[in-house]
Amino acid sequence: MILLIHKNGKSVVRVLKNEQELKVKSSDCVAALWELTEKFSDEIIGWCEEEFYENVALENWNKIFHHNLVMASYAVKTTFLPESIGYVDQLPFINVNRDVKYPTWQMSNDVGGINGAVLLRFKELFENISNLNSLLNSVAKIGQQNGLLCYSDPGLVRINKEQELRSTATISQLFSFVYQNYNSIWTTILLWCLFKYEHKFPLWAYVQSFSKEKYFQKKIDLPEVHLESESRNFSDSIDVLIPTMGRPQYLLQVLEDLSRQSLLPKMAIIVEQNPEVDAISELPELHTRKWPFQIIHHFIPQTGACNARNIALAEVTSDWIFFADDDIRLQPDLLEKVISEATKYRFSAININCKQPGEETVFHKIKQWGSFGAGTSIVKSSFAKKCRFSEVYEHGFGEDADYGMQLRKEGCDIIYHPYLEIQHLKAPMGGFRQKPVMDWEKEDLLPKPSPTVMAFAINYYTLEQIRGYKTSLFIKFYRKQTIKNPYAYIKNMRLRWKKSHTWAVKLLKKEE
Structure with missing residues (x-):
């Protein structure tokens, strides 16, 4: 096990292998990480912010990294991307429960690790990335789509988490990450949401992002799974x-x-x-x-x-x-x-x-x-x-x-x-299958989206995810309906959205 101890994700403080200090050529974090990956490809390559080193729970790491296709980190104080990533991503990997081992591609340079041979597979694609947090998140984002299992895991460190995380990404890094890792339309949706909901208009960051290399849907051939250990508690019931x-x-x-x-x-x-x-x-x-x-x-x-x-x-x-x-x-x-x-x-x-x-x-x-x-x-x-x-x-x-x-x-x-x-088999519906008519379906103006879908968003989305979902819904639904005047359409959809939210709140209150 190799542990790179760094200061603010920039400079190398020291490198340890099983508590023995190693020398590296570069004092830059990213360069040192690639160097260690090439030298120790059969090891777990870990990273840790200097202030958390004494609290790293190394006794748990073999269990956490029980095979080579696991990448895990834990955000003690800092994360890379701000909450505004929710404007472009409504999948479950955004709103992380930090109290449990939770699936997410969002990595932190506070503490974490990955198998060296696996990380090495990303070098050709990401060797121009100079920021440690940007590199870790890019590896996890593309890796997750190619079979890498990525987690936020509190077991990595013995320390109380901060209630509020501080994002380290600049606005330019945010736009670049979105352009590189998502369909390009989401870059424009991000700009619109920042303008509408946060009264920001970072036009230069938006324009610059289009000059970056595109990683979206890149294929990475990861190594075969190597199991360090298998569970002995085989249960077959x-x-x-x-x-x-x-x-x-x-x-x-x-x-x-x-x-x-x-x-x-x-x-x-x-x-x-x-x-x-x-x-x-x-x-x-x-x-x-x-x-x-x-x-x-x-x-x-x-x-x-x-x-x-x-x-x-x-x-x-x-x-x-x-x-x-x-x-x-x-x-x-x-x-x-x-x-x-x-x-x-x-x-x-x-x-x-x-x-x-x-x-x-x-x-x-x-x-x-x-x-x-x-x-x-x-x-x-x-x-x-x-x-x-x-x-x-x-x-x-x-x-x-x-x-x-x-x-x-x-x-x-x-x-x-x-x-x-x-x-x-998709068998035909059988029995008495007349769908009940919901109360909201009896109204002249139907809610959009369905109140049950809205209830899900209220329960599990961040505020930014809800706003991003609303924006993308308005865009996608426009071509599927009959109102072609944009102003009339937006007015109509706002009313339908409000109705959906009202009904969703009623449904959720009934369950309380």
């Missing part, structure tokens, strides 16, 4: 949770696929919904057939996947939960493969690659996922049972995303795995 409604033949096919698994589930928890008066179950086979796992069957008159999943969550006793849809097909070794991969890499939640017949895989690398599939994921029960599907989203949009955010706030990262696949 899994419960399957399936809400269903009016599709008995599809549901029975899922159960038959489960009965052929090389790793059998312990329980299949079925929540069947039918709101019709005097209705009876369409699934007598759950009780008349013999299954190689326990069947728990709830037959309820209330519709809604959020309520159904919460009922099933209360029944879970196994170490893992498979959140499954009622119209999927599984290969016989799927559950065994998923649990094996999760155990090997210490993943706590895996979003399985779910494809419709004939559909091609889009992402081909294991990566941190910005979403969550409530019908395609396997999650460690110790995290899943701490969370509930919010009925704010019942019959609306956003319950998957909300549950995923709850998991992340508990310290559970969600990983997309392209080589673990299920087939989604």
Whole structure:
């Protein structure tokens, strides 16, 4: 383990290898970092601000960097980008919960580390970056899209975090980072948001950014995963949770696929919904057939996947939960493969690659996922049972995303795995499926976005993310509607946005 101790991310104070001091040619942080990366490619290359050195929790580092595709840092006092990065990025990696290990590409030069061989793969692309914080964030931003697992991890250091972080990026560095790492339109959206909401108009920083090298969507070929250690607590118990409604033949096919698994589930928890008066179950086979796992069957008159999943969550006793849809097909070794991969890499939640017949895989690398599939994921029960599907989203949009955010706030990262696949048949809706008419849908002027989507934004976005989302929504929706007068359109959308916010607040208050 190599630790580069620096002053303000600029000058090298000293370099230690297992507490023995090393000499480096350059006193510049970035140059020294590349030098160490080339000399010690098989080591973890760490960095630390001088004032935090005595509090670095080196005893935790082997556990944190348990394989070579982990990059982690912790912002004790400083971060690179300001809150205004939220104007251009509404993914979960922006609003970081600093109390837990949290997935994010936002790195700090306060303290952190990465495998030397992995960092070396970025040298050709980033060797012209002279600022340490800019380099670390660029590596993580591009790396995350190419299979690098990036975290804010409080376990790196034994120190109380500052409540307010100080951003070190200049306005020019902010614009350059956005231009280099996002679609170019976001640079203009950033300028507009700064002007509208902060009364700033950094035109020169905006113009200069377009002269920078573009990193957006660059492909980096990272090394194969090298596991320093594997978890010894292999757990193979899994419960399957399936809400269903009016599709008995599809549901029975899922159960038959489960009965052929090389790793059998312990329980299949079925929540069947039918709101019709005097209705009876369409699934007598759950009780008349013999299954190689326990069947728990709830037959309820209330519709809604959020309520159904919460009922099933209360029944879970196994170490893992498979959140499954009622119209999927599984290969016989799927559950065994998923649990094996999760155990090997210490993943706590895996979003399985779910494809419709004939559909091609889009992402081909294991990566941190910005979403969550409530019908395609396997999650460690110790995290899943701490969370509930919010009925704010019942019959609306956003319950998957909300549950995923709850998991992340508990310290559970969600990983997309392209080589673990299920087939989604997209069966026709069955049963009594007339969607309830929401109160806001009865009004002449419909809210935009949906109040459930707005509720999600209120719960999980920073103020800047909400404003950035509003700006991009107004731009994207313009070409999809009939009002072509820009002034009339903006006036109309402001009213619809306000209505959405009002309804979202009402929904959230009901849940309190």
